[in-house]
Amino acid sequence: MTWPFENDTSAIVKKLADRSMKADKRRNAFIIITIAFAVSLMMVLALYNLGTDRENRLYLQGRYQSSFINSTSTVFEKLEHNNQIESVGKEAAMGTSRINDYTLDVYYRDQNALELKGVTDLLGKMPEAENEIIVEQSYLEHLGLPVQLDQTVTLDMPFGENQTYHVCGIIQSRNASRIYQVIVSNGLYSRYGKANCYDLLVRLKNTENMDSETLKLLINEIAEQSGVPEQYVMYSSTYFGLAEEKSTQELLVIIGASSLIVLACSLVIYSLFYISVIGKTHEYGRLRVLGATSVQIKRIVRKENFLLSCAAIPIGVVLGSVLGYCFVPDGWHWMTTLECAVVIALVTEIALKIAVHTPVKKASMVSPIEALRINTTDTPATEKTRIEHRKITPSSLARMSFARNKKKAILTVLSLGFAGVLLMCAATYLNSTDVESMAKQQFANGDIVLSLDPANTNAEDRPAGINALQTKNPLDEVLEETISDMNGVKNIEFIQGCVSNMEFPTPFKDGNSHFFTQIGIPENQYEAFSQGLIEGTADRQKLINGKGVIVDNSAKLLSDYYNYTPQIGDIVKVETADGQWEEFTVMGIGKAPNLGGDSASFYFPQELLPMMKENVSNFNITCIVDVERDQLTEVENKIFQLAENRGGIEVFSISDIITYLQEEMNNIKMPLYGLVFFIAVFGLISLINTLMTNIISRQQEFGILQSVGLSSKQFSKMLQTECFYYVSGTAILTLTIGTLTGFVLCKVFNQVGTFGTLTYHFPVLEISIYFVALFFILAAYSVFSVRYSKRHPVIERIKTME
Incomplete structure (x- = not known):
């Protein structure tokens, strides 16, 4: 018979969920940590990508967008009075000097040109007198000179050898190319043979939200109005390269990586709740005996999940926001952070609801009669055996315990294996990238190139x-x-x-x-x-x-x-x-x-x-x-x-390219290893949770075994062996699927060719660290389990589960 209405039992459900959470503090701590890790990692990933994009856009706000080459002062004056121009600067290349193992590029630039080139960290002032110059900090360091103003340097400049110049300004950026800039004064440039010929650097007003094609059309229109031939209009490759629309690509990267994180998190959450539901079967059965419906049991488990997510998600959001700011402080924006927090919180909550669906269903299906006699196995043993007597050893007990709940064991091994496979992929890629091979794309047939100069x-x-x-x-x-x-x-x-x-x-x-x-x-x-x-x-x-x-x-x-x-x-x-x-x-x-x-x-x-x-x-x-x-x-x-x-000879070496590429690779390594670290933590949390749940939920079993003569040493060996099965399963997945995936990844990148030739190297160090962490947990688990079990007498532990 179906009643037309149902009493409001939400208050009772909430109380039961609250009491269940208070009784399961360790499990709750693991779940909160896992969810917080997942949310913080997704926040960091999103804020890093979006922050880098914003940082680039802010950087481009002061950059020139086009240069009008071979122009005169007359064109410069026209552009200065054009209301559509935000800034225009003069630049002129005055030649190149090759000195030992470095090159000097000599330029004249006015204040606007220097700023439009992105120099915002000038120490000192612009050159005014003929003997005043601006040099790069890296140039002084290369010569072993102090990085300070008001010193003199002797240079081979376009107006004679061994001329003495006064350093009035220093560009404080780093430069590993051994090609250094020297900025001279207008007074010195006026002596140059083509002193009235400039490259004019131009930046237009109100172009922040303008697409690239529209901006180029406007630049061409201004050039035509100013009398600049079309072939003398050059677009800034830096500006238009960074300003190209990358929102779709960045979004796909964020979605793809976040999907892996959500999958890893969901797998761990599923495992945690599934193991928890199995351990609480008696509790749910007693509730059913007292009259709780299957719908109410579902509500209790879901309420627990909701309360845990409400506690964990804010922690992850705050932690991720702080880390995101630390990684890209110049690209951080509160509105972007708020939008990311809302989206990631919703995605996480949906993923958690999906993750606990099966455990919730399993909990609701427990009948009152079954609850009074259920054990923690997947299915009751129905197959008979002819062996009436078995040799009981710590190893055989561990094997039986591991195989007793296959689903739980598989979930834990999959969580750890998933982390191991991702670690293998990332570590294999980073170990297999060869900056020398990448540099060889530019130095195909040798290592040093001498050219006429x-x-x-x-x-x-x-x-x-x-x-x-x-x-x-x-x-x-x-x-x-x-x-x-x-x-x-x-x-x-x-x-x-x-x-x-x-x-x-x-x-x-x-x-x-x-x-x-x-x-x-x-x-x-x-x-x-x-x-x-x-x-x-x-x-x-x-x-x-x-x-x-x-x-x-x-x-x-x-x-x-x-x-x-x-x-x-x-x-x-x-x-x-x-x-x-x-x-x-x-x-x-x-x-x-x-x-x-x-x-x-x-x-x-x-x-x-x-x-x-x-x-x-x-x-x-x-x-x-x-x-x-x-x-x-x-x-x-x-x-x-x-x-x-x-x-008359200019020299280029592959070592300069290798140095530059190594710096670029180091910038890639940290975020990638950070991603792998967080995912590895998920796997370790899953293992720790499984082991801790075993300790708590199997106290009656341990008490019975110790009551019939199981010693502490045998007890420790049994737990170590059981843990070893988890580690072995993880090792098999990692070393087979992970190795194969890493190898295929190298082959795919080789086909693309962007990163040069990837020579496959097995990531010995990274995998060793991962397995050392697993075995450390194994050793610590056995010690902790014995001490935890000794906290209560054997009789008390046997009665606890009754």
Whole structure:
């Protein structure tokens, strides 16, 4: 018979839930800690990603968005009076000086240009007198000089060697590239040959919420109004690279990682409540005897879950907010934090409701009669055995206890195994990333690159500067022989080429020609060029006979910046050393192989290079040196000194790239290991909870065993063996699925190629630490269990569960 109404028993349910929680303080502590860990980790993850994005956006608020190159003071004045311009600054490159193992880039910049370049930590003042300069802190440290103002330095600047300058300002940012900036005064720049030629750095007003395409259209419109040709408008790659819409990608990262966290947390919560429900079966049965319905039992368990989540979620939110602020203080925002807290609290509450659904259902299905005789096994044993007598040992008792409730054991092992697998994935990736391999993407055929460097020349003068160097080429046989004699040098390769102005079938918008590098194809590389062809030919003899050129437009550089899309049969013109124009035919289009030097767009047979520069006999433009890794520093120092003595040579080393990439990898490691640490904690909490629940719920069983002669030593061994089964199951999952997953992860990243070649390394240290923690818990558990059991007499423990 169904009654049309039901008495309001919510107050009784609440009281029973409160009393149940008070009686189960240890379980509650584990659940609160687990939920708080999960919430805090999700908060940190969300605040870190969103805070980094906000930090970037705040950083970009003061950055320039575009530069109008080769402009004059007249254009500068127009931009200053334009109401749409927030700030405009002057910049001019005055040349480069190579000194031993470092490079100085000399610039003139006014105050606005310095700020638009992101220099906000200037110590001192802007240079005013001709002998005043601004230098980088890293430059002074590289020279072993004190980082302080009002000192003098001797520099090889564009206006003469060994000039003395007064340091009036210091840029306090770090720089590991060994390419340092020197900022000179307007007084010194006024003596420069092209003193009225500037690159104008521009930032527009009210563009914080403007999309990239709209902003570019507005920049072009302002440039046209100011009389700046379209080809002289350059967009800031830093600004537009960071300002690109990444909200969807960031959201997916947060959702994906949060899903793993919620899954790990839910698995632990499920395990905790499931084990708790089994342990409280007698209690629920007694409530049923007293008249409690299955619906009321469900409400009691759900009420417990709700009260625990109400206690844990705020703790996790506060902890996560504090950590999120500590990680990205400049990107922290209270409204973002509040929104994250609300969303994460709702997600966590929903996940917890799902996690306790099965335990709640199991608790509600307990009948009064079953409750009076139920044990903690999954199902009563129905299978008969012929063995009437068994040898009882601590090991066999542990085995029976472990197998008694298979579901509980599986849940605990899965929780620990899940953490172990994630640890294996993260640790394998971090151990397998090879910054040297990543750096090799830029130094494909060697470790040190020497290139011709016409010092103190502008870009427009580069073809003449390179040509002048090649007439007395410092990259000659003497240099080759000198480097070959150095200990540790394995191989030397030269790339031949030249730099010339070129014209295409479609004229440039400014009506002028622009210079490009023409690379000679080595005789042993024609097959590699053939493999990368999209159309045309890479046959050496055909290219020589037809005055052919292979064009690489795979990066769309020619299409995007020079309005030229190459076609087979196109005629391109190259300016020769005497100012004439030599015609060549496009006979191949495709992606060129990496020869080891700077990438180029035009590749010619080496036999055709003299047609461009008749006054050159040595077309070496780049020298690539392959070095034994353990002797790289020694060879590097010798080559820097050699380049300094010969002049006209710029040196780049793979060690500079490795240093930079190592810093980037260190920035990735900490958040990733932090994520794994939290997930590992979930697994350890699950193990500790299972073991602690065993101690509390099995006091009657332990009392009976001790009453029939089980010694403390045997009791400890039984518990240790039982715990060992959990650790062994975790080890099997971690070392099989975790190892396989980590290996597959390396293969996938190798296919992507972004992180270079990942060489699989088993993460011995990380996994050892994880298992040491597990075995420490195993040892501590047995000691604690014996001491806990001794707190009450055997008779009292036997009666406790009756």
